[in-house]
Amino acid sequence: MAKGKAKGPKGTKITLKIAKNSIRISFDGGRRLDLSKMGITTFPNCILKLADVDELDLSRNMLKKIPSSIQKFQKLRWLDLHSNQLEELPEEIGTLQNLFYLNICDNKLTTKSLPEELNLLKNLRILNLGLNCLDSIPTSLGALNELKELGLFDNALTTIPNSVKKLPKLKKLNAKRNPFTDSTEQEEYADSIKRIDKLYLVQEKDLCSSCLRTCQYERDKLNKLKDMTSSPSRKLSFPLLLTPNSSAKDNQEWRLKDKHP
Template identity: 80%
Template sequence: MAKGKAKGQKGKRITLKAAKNSIRITFDGRRRLDLSKMGITTFPKCILKLADVDELDLSRNMLKKIPDSIQKFQKLRWLDLHSNQLEELPEAIGMLQNLVYLNVSNNKLTTKNLPVELNLLKNLRTLNLGLNRLDNIPTTLGALKELKEEEASIFQSPLLQIPRECLSLQGHANHRTL
């Protein structure tokens, strides 16, 4: 019985074989690694061997931290981390230069724990920061010129201040887009 309890506390362990079996080809030919809704509590290091995927879905788990090794996913265009327990994002997330979609909604992120390096994601078109603990939008997000106004979502975050650089996002502060 003690073994079962320990497993429950640690969450589900993902093996390389299970991860490989979770890769799907999207309708447009991209490789998508879907590890959503699996009860994962720690980032599975084995998936670093699958870093050539185009899409990574780790949503609806119990992740508290994303390691700097996320930068190994250089081909990544789509990253979904929503509905976890993330309190911060690693600075290395800024190294994902091909990223066009990032969903980190419904976590425990605060403004001070959003890395400045998010401004390096020059190809980012969709960003969802909603349902977090943000008190303002970092002015550095104003550098994301590809970010589509209608696809930037900060819904239901207790925003106190919206920087002038990000005023184009203001109309969407209470709007669900994703």
């Protein structure tokens, strides 16, 4: 005979002391509260006493809900909630006017659970909505005129609104692996990353499983390409390059272009 309803996993209890010890200084001098990979199942209310931080990382936990009290983090510029179990976002998220980075990738968000107030984040530069359950994108996101990077990959999208595709500062749009109905749109997003301006180095242990698989795949492709183009049995010789004043000095530019760091 059943004794009662099965309880979900008991999450880690975050105390104010733990939270204070989890504050880091970011590369630009901001204060970052890093509570990622802590096994948290419920938003820790104690961190509301640290609402003056610039960055908040709650990624790779088991959160299902973000409370309306998130609005207390008015200084927040960077919010990472990826790889949780979020089913909704509070409309109060639209009050975070300083936010320029928002990552809510790899959750359980649907189109209906996206608050319309997202379009109030006028300073947002990077928005990642990938790996969710979105079947459409609100046209109101076309109001994010400062947006430069948008992740929509691995959803259930059949189209993307023109108001979003034509955002004036958008440089990178990743909408891979969506069931687009228009064949032209499928081709357009088959290779949807337009341009990458910056390279960020991270350790493998800090990547979510999806990102790690992608990086490993790209690394394997690069290694295969190197194997195909290299010829170890043949040693290249450039005797004229040993003489700085030789005619070869004028022909070294191509070596610099092809040299990889």
